[in-house]
Amino acid sequence: MSKGFKADVNALDRASRRQLEHAVRVESHSRNLDSRTRGKVLGRGKFGKIIQDAVGPIIESMIGDMSKSMAKGHRSLGQGLEITRKNIADAEKAVENSFKKHHKSLKAEGLDLKPGQSVPDKKSLRNLYHRRVEERVDELDREGHGVGRHLNVTDQQLKDRLGTPSIQRRKLKDENGNWVLDENGDKVEVDELVRARHGYAQSEGKVDPLHGPDARSRLSPPDLYYDVDKGAPNRHKCDAHSTAFNDHESFMYADAYARSKIDPKRPGDQVFEFSPSDAYGPGGHAGRFRGFYIDPDEPMKGGEINYKESDFKGATIKAIYRPDGNGGHKLHTMFPQPAFKHNRSPDQGIPH
Structure with missing residues (x-):
């Protein structure tokens, strides 16, 4: 050099x-x-x-x-x-x-x-990111009732959606199949919980979360129990568990994953059920969800409805999409679905 x-x-x-x-x-x-x-x-x-x-x-x-x-x-x-x-x-x-x-x-x-x-800087980026999440959730809210029933709801709204346990009067028989009589010779009647699918408590008077958190102060039966989407005389329906996502980000990414599975060539509704890990990656994701069900063994306790928190171990997410009329699909609803085997008791009558 x-x-x-x-x-x-x-x-x-x-x-x-x-x-x-x-x-x-x-x-x-x-x-x-x-x-x-x-x-x-x-x-x-x-x-x-x-x-x-x-x-x-x-x-x-x-x-x-x-x-x-x-x-x-x-x-x-x-x-x-x-x-x-x-x-x-x-x-x-x-x-x-x-x-x-x-x-x-x-x-x-x-x-x-x-x-x-x-x-x-990090603060500006996070603010922008969170704003984008909120904007996307607002869009999904306009597509269907997933956000209104399974995201932007309070715990009390989730409980109100379960309704009140249905009780029926039943004449009592002994172990030999004979009527049990009282001292006056009349057949003895007892109150009995009406059972629904999987042994859960059947209920009535369910309040649609779409009515808002102040529904009970604004509405009276039967209007209180009508479905907001369908209106009178359609009563609102809810399965054994009333569930929701814990945060907007979890809801948005679950929709993004399910939406990626839509077949644009297939007509009609498209339904997807998938593991939370499919949407969020490996790991436990039970903390992303919340929900309640009525205790099937003791539905009423001290004159009050006895709620239990849903266990989301082994849960899935269910998303339903419907044609939007413009060649695409809109999110009709989406919710976390608990596994029955992790939300049961030995006396509930659910098969193993």
Whole structure:
């Protein structure tokens, strides 16, 4: 190598350190983003394009300058390295200026950039992400009743949806099949719980969550018990478990997974039942759901309905889609469905 060659080692070291620190910052921010937002910031979408447009021409210039310098021989290599160091600084300045130029459009998207920032801070990104989740849930709310009955509901609404246990009077017989008589010779009658499917308590007077959390203060029977979608004289129906998603994010991702299974060529309703792990990935997801059922062994306790919390071990998610009239599908409803084998008692009469 020529004795005239002398690389600016300190300059290169400082430049490389800056690039490493920048890469670490970008990687740290990107870990906290969903894939769609990450794409927008780091290269896919208009925000990523800001960086691409700013840095692209300078990178091409760097390559050209280095090629020209290398073509002149080793004596010019130091000059080429110095040009590279300068171009790195120019690239950083270009990105900063480009972000300033796009500041208004970023503001419109809810991103608050400080001078010199190359990516939005974590708080801004999280605010944008949560806003996008809320917007998507609002869209799904307009498609059907999944959000109104299985997401934006209180625990009391879930309990009210189960209704009141149905009790019937039954004449009592002894073990030999003979009528049991009282002291006056009349047949003895007892109150007996009416059983529904799987041995759960059959109930009546169920309140549709779509009436709102203040339904009991605004409505009186029988209006209180009518289905909001179908109206009078249709009474609201609910299975043994009244369930809901715990948060909007879980609801949104469950819909995204189920929607990906829709066959656009198949007419009519499309129903999907899947494991929470299919939508959210491996691991336990019972904490994403909540729900109640009436204790089949002791439906009434102290004059009050005896509720039990649903166990979501082994639960599934059921989603129902209907044609939207425009060639696509809308979410009619979606709810977590507990496994009966984890919500039973030995006296319930459910087959093993």
